[in-house]
Each structure stands twice: as C-alpha cells, then as structure tokens.
Amino acid sequence: MKVKTSAGLADIIGKQKVIDKAQVLDRYSRDNSFTPSMRPRLVVQPRNADDVQKIVMWANQTRTPLVPVSSGEPHFRGDTVPSVPEAVIVDLHRMNKIIRIDRRNRMVVIEPGVTYTQVQPALAEQGLRLSMPLLPRQSKSVLASLLEREPRLEPKYSYTLPEPLRCLEVVWGNGEIQRTGEAGGYYPTLEQQWKMGLAQVFSGGPGQVDYYRLVSGAQGSMGIATWASVKCEILPGVHRFFLIPSDDLKDLIECAYRLLRVRLGDEFLVLNSVNLAAILSREADGIRALRDKVAPWVLIMGIAGRDLFPEERVDFQEKDTRDIVQQFALKLLPAVSGVRGGQVMSTILNPSSVPYWKLAYKGGCQDIFFMTTLDKIPEFVNTVFAGANALQYPVSDIGTYLQPQHQGTSCHCEFNLPYDPGNKIEVGRVRELLQTCSEALIKQGAYFSRPYGIWADMVYNRDAANKEMIKTVKGIFDPNNVLNPGKLCF
Numbered sequence: 001m002k003v004k005t006s007a008g009l010a011d012i013i014g015k016q017k018v019i020d021k022a023q024v025l026d027r028y029s030r031d032n033s034f035t036p037s038m039r040p041r042l043v044v045q046p047r048n049a050d051d052v053q054k055i056v057m058w059a060n061q062t063r064t065p066l067v068p069v070s071s072g073e074p075h076f077r078g079d080t081v082p083s084v085p086e087a088v089i090v091d092l093h094r095m096n097k098i099i100r101i102d103r104r105n106r107m108v109v110i111e112p113g114v115t116y117t118q119v120q121p122a123l124a125e126q127g128l129r130l131s132m133p134l135l136p137r138q139s140k141s142v143l144a145s146l147l148e149r150e151p152r153l154e155p156k157y158s159y160t161l162p163e164p165l166r167c168l169e170v171v172w173g174n175g176e177i178q179r180t181g182e183a184g185g186y187y188p189t190l191e192q193q194w195k196m197g198l199a200q201v202f203s204g205g206p207g208q209v210d211y212y213r214l215v216s217g218a219q220g221s222m223g224i225a226t227w228a229s230v231k232c233e234i235l236p237g238v239h240r241f242f243l244i245p246s247d248d249l250k251d252l253i254e255c256a257y258r259l260l261r262v263r264l265g266d267e268f269l270v271l272n273s274v275n276l277a278a279i280l281s282r283e284a285d286g287i288r289a290l291r292d293k294v295a296p297w298v299l300i301m302g303i304a305g306r307d308l309f310p311e312e313r314v315d316f317q318e319k320d321t322r323d324i325v326q327q328f329a330l331k332l333l334p335a336v337s338g339v340r341g342g343q344v345m346s347t348i349l350n351p352s353s354v355p356y357w358k359l360a361y362k363g364g365c366q367d368i369f370f371m372t373t374l375d376k377i378p379e380f381v382n383t384v385f386a387g388a389n390a391l392q393y394p395v396s397d398i399g400t401y402l403q404p405q406h407q408g409t410s411c412h413c414e415f416n417l418p419y420d421p422g423n424k425i426e427v428g429r430v431r432e433l434l435q436t437c438s439e440a441l442i443k444q445g446a447y448f449s450r451p452y453g454i455w456a457d458m459v460y461n462r463d464a465a466n467k468e469m470i471k472t473v474k475g476i477f478d479p480n481n482v483l484n485p486g487k488l489c490f
Contacts, residue, residue: 035078049226057175068220070112072139077452079219083486105199128232135352151412155404164231167200170223173478200229236304241341245295255328260408267302275399364421369414370446460489
C-alpha cells in the first residue's frame with residue numbers, strides 16, 4: 001500500500017531531505033518541452049549512495065514511481081517530468097562532490113550533481129579539462145550529459161559514443177548497488193582500489209557484460225548512478241580556432257570527410273549562420289544581424305598542441321588543413337565577417353551564459369536531433385525546410401548543428417526551432433512541425449538513438465522484437481518498474 005505522506009520516506013533518510021512545498025512541486029511538474037505536465041507527490045534530495053539505495057528500496061516496498069534528476073533548470077526533453085501520478089522526484093544535485101582528480105591517469109571521479117561550471121576550473125588547476133558538448137547550460141550535470149550521450153566537440157577522440165565515460169556506481173531499480181567496469185573488481189571501496197594502483201579507467205565488465213551501457217541513454221529508467229569516472233584531456237599549451245565558410249553544404253561535407261579521415265583538428269563541428277549567430281549574440285536583434293552577415297554554413301575547427309612541441313604540432317596541422325581545404329575551393333580563415341576564431345573558441349569551450357543560448361532568440365526552443373552520416377545531411381535539411389515552409393514557419397529561424405562523432409564515422413544532426421512561448425500560434429506551429437518533421441525524418445532513415453518524448457513510440461513501434469527484449473532486461477534490473485515509468489517503452 002502506498003504511503004500518502006512524506007512521513008515514511010522522511011523517517012528513512014531524514015526530514016530535511018524531503019520537500020513537499022507546492023511551489024517546488026510545481027517546478028518539477030513541467031519543463032520546456034511539450035510533455036504534458038504532471039505534478040509529483042514529493043521531491044527528495046539524497047546526499048550519498050546510501051540515501052539513494054534507501055529511497056529505491058522504499059519505492060519498491062510502496063510501489064512508488066521515482067524520477068531521477070541531476071541537472072538544474074531549464075529542462076528540455078520531458079524525461080524529468082513524471083509520466084504517472086504520485087511520483088517522487090529524486091533530485092541528485094546536492095551530491096556534487098569531485099571525489100578525486102588523478103592527473104597521472106587523466107581521470108576524474110564525480111558525483112551526479114557536479115556541473116561543467118564546477119569541474120572545469122578544478123581540472124584546469126591540474127592541467128586537465130573535460131571534453132564538453134556544445135555550450136551546456138551552467139546547471140547541466142556532467143554525469144547526466146554523459147549518460148544522455150550528448151555529442152562531444154572532438155570526434156577524433158570519440159572512440160565510442162559514451163566516451164569519455166568509464167566506470168559507474170549504480171543503484172539498480174531493485175535496490176542493489178553495483179560498480180561497473182574496472183571498479184567492479186575484487187576491491188569493494190574506491191580507496192582500496194586507488195591503494196592498489198587502480199584508476200577506474202577500463203569501462204568493460206565486470207565479467208563479459210558492459211553494464212554501464214544499460215544506463216546509457218536509459219533516461220533514468222534502469223538505475224541511478226551515484227558516481228562516475230571520466231577520462232580527461234590534457235589542457236592545450238597552444239590552441240587556435242579556424243573557420244571554413246561555405247555557401248554550399250555539400251562542398252563543406254566533402255571537405256569535412258577528407259579532414260576527418262586523416263584525423264586533423266581537435267574541435268570539429270558545423271553550424272549554420274543561425275546557430276553561429278545564436279552562440280555569439282545574446283539578444284534577438286544581434287542574432288538576426290549576424291545571421292544575415294555570415295556565410296550560410298561554417299565549419300569550426302580547433303587545432304591544439306599539448307605537452308610536446310605544441311607550436312610545431314599546431315603549425316603543421318594548420319598547414320596540412322589549409323592544403324586540403326584549398327582542394328575544395330574553400331578557405332581556412334582566422335575570422336569571417338567580423339567573427340574571430342578566438343571569439344568562437346572562448347565561447348564554445350565554456351558553458352553557455354545565462355539565458356541559455358537556445359532561449360536567447362525568442363524565449364523558447366524545440367530540438368529535433370538524431371544520428372546519421374554526413375553525406376545524408378543535405379537530404380534531411382531539405383526535408384526539414386520543406387516541412388517548415390508547408391507550415392509557414394520561417395526557414396531563416398531554423399538553427400542547424402552538425403557534430404561528427406566516433407572519429408567521423410557518424411554524425412549528430414540537430415535542428416533547433418526557436419519560438420515565442422507566449423504566442424499560441426507559434427507554439428502550435430512548432431508543435432506540429434516537431435511532429436510532422438520527426439515522422440518524415442524517421443521514414444527517411446534518421447536514427448533517433450535518444451528517443452525522448454514523442455520519438456519513443458516512433459522508434460519502438462517499428463521494432464516489436466527489440467521492444468520486448470528491452471522490456472525483459474528492464475524486468476531483471478527494475479522488476480517493479482519504479483524507475484521513471486512511462487519513458488521509452490516502459
């Protein structure tokens with residue numbers, strides 16, 4: 001029988017960690033997506049893995065749904081909004097310790113509440129940094145970003161899609177705790193492992209199963225991670241950014257393929273003029289002015305030199321890159337239309353300023369993103385633009401972000417649809433555009449590898465056998481379906 005008050009949970013983990021104030025519950029009942037609002041029953045804020053395990057055990061005893069949340073507002077995907085009544089939000093933001101920085105092995109161990117704003121300065125003191133997604137919001141959890149498989153900016157260091165995530169401590173939906181990868185060996189505590197020279201570097205196992213993959217992209221429906229080990233990069237001694245503008249996306253893609261094949265560059269991404277303006281300008285007029293000034297497509301490339309001969313490394317890569325770019329009748333430039341490479345570098349190597357960059361233009365934004373290959377991108381661009389024209393949504397407002405991944409063998413393709421959340425006509429138009437374009441893109445071959453919201457049914461209804469297999473796995477690790485029920489195919 002369900003407990004209808006916070007008393008039972010407060011007795012287990014402490015009254016000060018349980019919140020039932022109406023205004024707080026209302027904040028967790030909705031986000032910036034079109035997901036229907038659902039008010040949770042409680043918000044609980046654990047301080048450690050023991051608290052998390054007690055909460056999950058209590059949820060199994062009382063059959064109470066739990067919704068894990070580790071990042072702060074604003075939220076955009078609908079995965080942090082309850083899908084069923086009487087849910088309890090497990091807000092992990094107070095578990096925000098940087099447990100260990102290991103300079104020798106280039107590893108950091110962090111709790112789920114640690115943000116990029118918090119960890120990057122601490123790593124910089126040790127000559128390290130983390131590879132980041134494009135301008136994460138300041139409240140974004142590093143661990144959540146990694147589990148969501150948000151694309152990193154450096155494709156040549158992307159050996160797997162979950163990279164640079166390595167080991168995890170997970171409280172599964174049945175309440176059991178497991179450490180994955182190298183951390184799941186014979187030594188039960190991290191301190192013992194460190195004493196034996198282990199650094200939680202290897203992600204596979206324990207045994208023959210890569211357990212960390214079960215929580216990767218699961219939207220909190222399999223387990224709750226209480227710490228993670230993450231591989232770091234050495235801070236560059238020399239770092240230069242260059243821009244390759246083009247009026248033709250196909251020409252830019254051919255050039256990108258050649259550069260990726262020979263592993264030139266570190267940061268490597270393509271933005272259209274809308275998104276380039278959006279990341280550099282902080283208000284609507286400035287975004288429109290810069291959008292109309294720069295080339296329709298710009299490849300952004302960072303070249304880094306680290307410990308050994310940094311100047312020489314950057315110089316020869318710049319020369320080789322310039323030679324290749326010229327073969328495609330393009331130019332490698334330090335600045336374009338008043339936009340300097342250094343300005344772009346200082347922007348994208350840090351979290352977004354406030355307001356979040358996607359909200360700066362109109363106050364609201366919906367995203368369509370999926371995996372594909374670079375050569376197919378022009379077809380998808382045509383599909384989205386045709387859908388926008390049919391619904392009288394201005395194509396000139398659509399932002400496009402292309403992020404090669406896995407050493408260039410695949411690509412994250414993202415379309416950003418800004419709108420005024422106070423304008424009912426715009427809201428309705430974007431809602432319909434999101435639905436119709438998503439359906440058209442998936443039929444065209446877009447791979448929605450992170451199926452949030454309306455994409456879940458589109459993905460899982462196309463593969464009944466895989467859907468049943470995933471449900472079977474879910475039943476093993478979360479037999480009572482207490483973790484984020486209603487998400488994915490659960």
